[in-house]
Amino acid sequence: DAMVIQNPRYQVTQFGKPVTLSCSQTLNHNVMYWYQQKSSQAPKLLFHYYDKDFNNEADTPDNFQSRRPNTSFCFLDIRSPGLGDAAMYLCATSRMGVRYEQYFGPGTRLTVT
């Protein structure tokens, strides 16, 4: 089945230690998104790629970076995780067009110790 896959599902990192979360998709969608969702809150858009074009939200901290080496894969790099970065990180994809509904992956829960 076509889907959005996130690895790992759970990630523990130390304060200040760089961490990379990965997302892959078999939907062949041209847009990929990264969201941060903290407990009992709505997902918050961090950035997205429209094909190879990177679009950063104005309030996304510089500590967060992203890479999209090809259509199928997208990575979220957190250069120096702080305790406040502990959250669920959701990857989503969509195909630009009339409907552009987003398909979310299962998420990676990041713990910072």
Next chain:
Amino acid sequence: GQQVMQIPQYQHVQEGEDFTTYCNSSTTLSNIQWYKQRPGGHPVFLIQLVKSGEVKKQKRLTFQFGEAKKNSSLHITATQTTDVGTYFCADPNYGGSQGNLIFGKGTKLSVKP
């Protein structure tokens, strides 16, 4: 700041009772999307409303888009335990950029059997 307001934040119902969540925007929306997130899960697209005054039904779920395209509602008739989760409305054109989802804060529905 938050562009899409959603109420109530929580709703507890007895199985079989109806449930409604409301979404309001300070600006006119091009369209609006609704997502459901089960506990421990990821957001799943339910529907997109585009036309002024539009009403769409999915089994026991009824979605409405206001005449002024500034408000929307989701109504569930005769709730079941499978309806448990958080329901989010979302503006998919945040900042004028197609596909940039800005979520309402969500309504968390619990259903007592």
